[in-house]
Amino acid sequence: MGAKLQVGVLGFGTVGSGVIHILEEHQEKISQVTGYDIAVKKVLVRDVEKARRYETNGFTLTTEPQDVLEDPEIAVIVEVMGSITTAREYILQALRAGKHVVTANKDLIALHGDELVAVAQENKCDLFYEASVAGGIPILRTIVNSLAADKIQKVMGIVNGTTNFMLTKMTEEKKTYEEALEEAQALGFAEADPTSDVDGIDAARKMVIMTRLAFGMNVQLDDVETNGIRTINKEDIEVAYQLGYKIKLVGTAEETNGSVNVNVGPVLLPRSHPLSGVNYENNAVFVTGAAVGETMFYGPGAGELPTATSVVSDLITVAKNSKLGTNGNAFNSYRHETKHTSKEQIFSKHYLRLTMVDKTGTFLKLTQIFAEAGVGFDKILQEPVDDFTASVVIVTHATSKAQLEQATKRVEEEPEMQIFTNYLVVEG
């Protein structure tokens, strides 16, 4: 057993107790690999009495943040309390006191990552956040280290387990959105207020973090066009399936001629695409590199122990750096000027579902609108809804976002037509 590396943990929820469990359970291996006995000294909790129901061997519980943040023996702070404002304050204080920080807080890193990285650098401290994206999948370290040799072209991620669980239930078991949400809530995969998950916000935050690392560009949350899954219905899932696709909530960051486009929304994935097989609460990140080609990293996106393994692997890196005297080097040193791809340069196939008045000439008008915008059709399905209305499904050829917007705007002006669905289509 080597020297002690003492840790203060902020928060004793699922991830916090997972971290404590893993540090105890795998102590021997961790100590062999790092040369340190990594031990939790203090845990910040809201209510000491309530927290006592967990095992609290060898460490102290406190409700006073300064007990942890000002303890000179504590070398590393693990922030797993969530929230933004308070967590930011505590982390800044810790870094300024020369403590290394490991956090699982994607909201904080997506919003204030820049500032925290700068303060960590100034104070020669490590700041790691592997657990903030895709739980147990070591995707950030893979992008930063293993793919450093390559030019990453595209990152596609199923990075929200709640919505992927719901969509799997809706696809495989033909449940409605409401039924799927209820089941996700009953199993603890979804919050009472599911907004952040179902509206794609959680996924967008994770895409911001991955985009910064993969492309070296400092994109912000506002730069991400974000759509959620509330609008996805049985019809689209079934039609997509007939056409050979599955609908998943996917975040995409793609580079084109030195600029990047990031979006989150429902997409149609070919059923043979590796991401199509990612079901239930699992996550996966599909990375395309100029040299390596297509790779995918798959695993549990959430949960006490998976997320905690990522936190502990960050702790192990802090310990290794401490041993070698190499703390304080930026996790990611790749920087590229931040540029956003213009609408004219963002190309994709699109899936559209609309209804129109079923009378002579309407379909002609529809095709004229698309032809004028320069949008070609790859597939069309038309079916009567009732005597007066027809449902039309269109899969376009690859077209620019600008062209597609021109067409859909014109369609919306027609009182006889109404667009219900507009999703991106990933090509096989």
Add this chain to the structure above:
Amino acid sequence: MGAKLQVGVLGFGTVGSGVIHILEEHQEKISQVTGYDIAVKKVLVRDVEKARRYETNGFTLTTEPQDVLEDPEIAVIVEVMGSITTAREYILQALRAGKHVVTANKDLIALHGDELVAVAQENKCDLFYEASVAGGIPILRTIVNSLAADKIQKVMGIVNGTTNFMLTKMTEEKKTYEEALEEAQALGFAEADPTSDVDGIDAARKMVIMTRLAFGMNVQLDDVETNGIRTINKEDIEVAYQLGYKIKLVGTAEETNGSVNVNVGPVLLPRSHPLSGVNYENNAVFVTGAAVGETMFYGPGAGELPTATSVVSDLITVAKNSKLGTNGNAFNSYRHETKHTSKEQIFSKHYLRLTMVDKTGTFLKLTQIFAEAGVGFDKILQEPVDDFTASVVIVTHATSKAQLEQATKRVEEEPEMQIFTNYLVVEG
């Protein structure tokens, strides 16, 4: 642009030229990330005239190994020449001269990894070999760094692209073994002599390397029970499919109570298993950890550029270490006493296909033999082959290897029965 880190490359085949290409193409990013201009100074080739057809900007070709190995300006040797004896000699010489080494040579690492790691340590040199397993998939670094926090329980790998390509062709396009092999050879996926691939030897070498890193145990190639794909035929592929499985060549390393069992052979994978979707020449490694659960790392298992990205990511690590003054730390410091699981402790379901004389009493005898060995049946299919012979397919319940061997040995003693197929079955 920072200081120069000069590289000598041994071998100018596909991987060698891929490495040179990537170092040129991604020079700016690599230099930003490492602080070094990593440049190839000399390349060892068999025939200088022949090698000239490649671009040879900024470096010298030589047929004389000592030109490279004794050049004091060369700090890193990249060994991509293949072979065992000569490569071992050159690498040992390089390490003893204080040069860091990056190799893609799985045969060498599987056979002499121990010795090379020891010599690298003595000379405070880096020795990395990410490209030796699963081409472009950064699986070794993931096991060593990202999964260090976890206790790995099982590693299953589709790590031979040639056989996976052949099996995909046999499954999806109903080709015969011979047709699939011919196509693989025509596409350059299989050698003229395919022994090392189709007999599972290549996969076994990669499993040895992964087992050492994942379990810290020093297993040898002889410890790996290795079967290839020559015996796989249409009948088994079809019956397996009907039962809900796909047949793949899978290497498995599993830990049970502190001991490990490693094997390579055809296995039946549930069609819903993530490894089932890994097709053609792609590779994937499925890792089960006590805490993280199930993760999978997928990508191209071979090819010029994918393999070269792994070599260059190793070079980047050497460069980062040089910057920080931290060269010479063992890639993997996890060690565990090497123990092999006994036959009585290796449990699995099995798929057996046999023929037997179709007369009253034979089937009873068969079931008695299995009952006596304590092997239960999960599924049985019996079909007549002709008037005198029946084909029987059995999927057993999970049973020990010892029990199964007892049963199959007894069956083989019966002149009325003959076993054709005996594959492991992975449970969903």
